[in-house]
Amino acid sequence: MILGAIEAGGTKFVCAVGNEKGEIFERVSFPTTTPEETMKQVIDFFKGKEISSLGVGSFGPIDPNKHSSTYGYITTTPKPHWGNYNLLGELKKHFDIPMAFDTDVNGAALGELKWGAARGLNSSLYITVGTGIGAGAVVEGSMVNGLLHPEMGHIYVRRHSEDTYEGRCPIHRDCLEGLAAGPAIEARWGVKGHELPVDHKAWDLEAYYLAQALVNYILILSPEKIIMGGGVMKQKQLFPKIRKYVQELLNGYIAKEQLHSDIDSYILYPELGDNAGICGSLALALNALNS
Amino acid sequence: MILGAIEAGGTKFVCAVGNEKGEIFERVSFPTTTPEETMKQVIDFFKGKEISSLGVGSFGPIDPNKHSSTYGYITTTPKPHWGNYNLLGELKKHFDIPMAFDTDVNGAALGELKWGAARGLNSSLYITVGTGIGAGAVVEGSMVNGLLHPEMGHIYVRRHSEDTYEGRCPIHRDCLEGLAAGPAIEARWGVKGHELPVDHKAWDLEAYYLAQALVNYILILSPEKIIMGGGVMKQKQLFPKIRKYVQELLNGYIAKEQLHSDIDSYILYPELGDNAGICGSLALALNALNS
Numbered sequence: 001m002i003l004g005a006i007e008a009g010g011t012k013f014v015c016a017v018g019n020e021k022g023e024i025f026e027r028v029s030f031p032t033t034t035p036e037e038t039m040k041q042v043i044d045f046f047k048g049k050e051i052s053s054l055g056v057g058s059f060g061p062i063d064p065n066k067h068s069s070t071y072g073y074i075t076t077t078p079k080p081h082w083g084n085y086n087l088l089g090e091l092k093k094h095f096d097i098p099m100a101f102d103t104d105v106n107g108a109a110l111g112e113l114k115w116g117a118a119r120g121l122n123s124s125l126y127i128t129v130g131t132g133i134g135a136g137a138v139v140e141g142s143m144v145n146g147l148l149h150p151e152m153g154h155i156y157v158r159r160h161s162e163d164t165y166e167g168r169c170p171i172h173r174d175c176l177e178g179l180a181a182g183p184a185i186e187a188r189w190g191v192k193g194h195e196l197p198v199d200h201k202a203w204d205l206e207a208y209y210l211a212q213a214l215v216n217y218i219l220i221l222s223p224e225k226i227i228m229g230g231g232v233m234k235q236k237q238l239f240p241k242i243r244k245y246v247q248e249l250l251n252g253y254i255a256k257e258q259l260h261s262d263i264d265s266y267i268l269y270p271e272l273g274d275n276a277g278i279c280g281s282l283a284l285a286l287n288a289l290n291s
Numbered sequence: 292m293i294l295g296a297i298e299a300g301g302t303k304f305v306c307a308v309g310n311e312k313g314e315i316f317e318r319v320s321f322p323t324t325t326p327e328e329t330m331k332q333v334i335d336f337f338k339g340k341e342i343s344s345l346g347v348g349s350f351g352p353i354d355p356n357k358h359s360s361t362y363g364y365i366t367t368t369p370k371p372h373w374g375n376y377n378l379l380g381e382l383k384k385h386f387d388i389p390m391a392f393d394t395d396v397n398g399a400a401l402g403e404l405k406w407g408a409a410r411g412l413n414s415s416l417y418i419t420v421g422t423g424i425g426a427g428a429v430v431e432g433s434m435v436n437g438l439l440h441p442e443m444g445h446i447y448v449r450r451h452s453e454d455t456y457e458g459r460c461p462i463h464r465d466c467l468e469g470l471a472a473g474p475a476i477e478a479r480w481g482v483k484g485h486e487l488p489v490d491h492k493a494w495d496l497e498a499y500y501l502a503q504a505l506v507n508y509i510l511i512l513s514p515e516k517i518i519m520g521g522g523v524m525k526q527k528q529l530f531p532k533i534r535k536y537v538q539e540l541l542n543g544y545i546a547k548e549q550l551h552s553d554i555d556s557y558i559l560y561p562e563l564g565d566n567a568g569i570c571g572s573l574a575l576a577l578n579a580l581n582s
Contacts, residue, residue: 076546139433139435140437147513149513151513156448171542172542212447216507220512222437251463253442253462258438
């Protein structure tokens with residue numbers, strides 16, 4: 001079985017073919033310029049590949065509602081040329097196969113559930129911390145969507161009393177993304193995150209904010225596993241700090257081993273590593289075939 | 292078709308028989324004393340009623356995981372006599388019919404989805420604000436459960452700069468429940484909530500905290516409808532204030548009419564009114580029969 005996968009990002013589109021085991025056979029990427037230019041490359045890549053289905057995990061906001069007239073669109077993005085763009089419709093013009101369309105992070109949560117750190121579970125949460133912060137989730141086997149899709153990076157967290165940085169979310173100023181995404185780290189400390197020493201106090205502050213978000217996700221969604229990817233999470237010193245703050249904030253309230261002695265295997269780096277995104281789209285392709 | 296419903300609360304157990312349309316034929320309640328005493332009354336009530344299935348929405352924490360050895364238990368509640376109690380097991384000794392077991396608030400979210408304010412939708416969120424604060428949700432037709440069940444009342448919100456009340460959650464001190472449940476209102480202002488005038492500043496503060504919680508729920512779960520019940524929400528002056536704060540905090544970020552011109556029909560009092568809980572258990576009974 002050959003499945004097609006597209007990880008549609010604001011910087012690049014990753015395209016791959018793989019199989020139902022999550023194995024990637026071939027993988028390319030194209031810069032995200034205009035829909036005309038980028039989508040032509042995407043479509044040319046898949047032509048002749050004999051894919052049985054296609055999964056698309058996309059940057060957003062998108063319309064993931066199958067019953068909506070704009071299902072498959074990238075909607076209100078500020079990214080030039082891509083606002084109100086019918087991405088899935090363009091693909092359907094060229095390929096008459098089952099397709100699935102969701103956020104990149106919902107896809108990644110599904111991919112980790114099928115083939116990664118959350119294998120065998122019914123629920124998972126995937127958060128990426130990089131240029132922005134986004135998260136997706138699977139509950140009882142279904143991706144979380146509803147009125148729209150999750151926008152978990154924009155929740156408000158309590159400010160640290162010593163943090164005077166004003167935040168840089170253009171909409172919410174000091175929401176989680178405004179305080180803790182990569183550009184906020186750089187703006188607050190004057191150097192890029194990866195240039196800061198691993199024992200810099202920046203990481204404790206970062207963990208404090210991310211742990212608050214995780215606590216909210218745990219209390220609201222109760223995922224069986226939390227997977228943290230993205231550029232900022234390559235700073236592995238964050239993980240023990242985040243786990244410690246999560247435990248402090250919950251204060252023993254959730255009586256599950258995963259939040260006590262087993263927390264090291266509850267809050268994790270993606271098992272699929274840098275493939276979490278594209279494998280997520282592959283998992284969406286598999287869903288499309290099975291539904 | 293005759294269905295049985297139990298709304299198991301910390302103060303009383305409501306038992307009812309009804310049908311697949313959400314109609315209640317008969318309804319009684321028993322004080323929550325000891326399992327022996329209370330459950331005997333519950334079981335006697337249903338004997339001879341020829342119910343086809345039974346739905347139980349319970350106070351928590353509970354174990355809602357069908358694959359767990361303690362499925363159907365009330366688990367770590369501090370309520371005397373009820374900790375680690377096999378509620379569903381006791382019922383199964385007496386009735387050999389399909390049963391469903393979930394939190395009272397997940398049940399209420401399902402009931403409003405089947406017969407109330409969220410009719411025809413795939414997702415809903417139900418929050419009760421009373422002696423405590425709890426919320427449940429349905430996503431893509433399934434109740435949200437996972438590691439445990441949601442404990443949404445205990446999320447942290449930002450404190451209002453003028454609020455000096457320390458909070459009264461015994462675990463988290465100033466989480467949402469600690470700041471905004473009924474007993475917190477009484478402790479902060481020195482009188483019970485319903486004794487405060489409708490234009491008292493207490494209601495603006497209450498709306499500020501509840502709106503922050505709703506914003507987190509919206510960004511994390513994206514429900515198609517939010518239903519707010521419980522004793523505190525009988526103060527109807529809260530609704531316009533909550534809607535206004537939700538809009539201010541989101542600042543236009545979610546481009547859906549439900550959060551703009553249609554917000555009056557997005558954040559609502561339960562259509563099932565004081566029957567939201569018991570109808571939720573009836574909806575669980577219907578689920579048990581259909582699954």
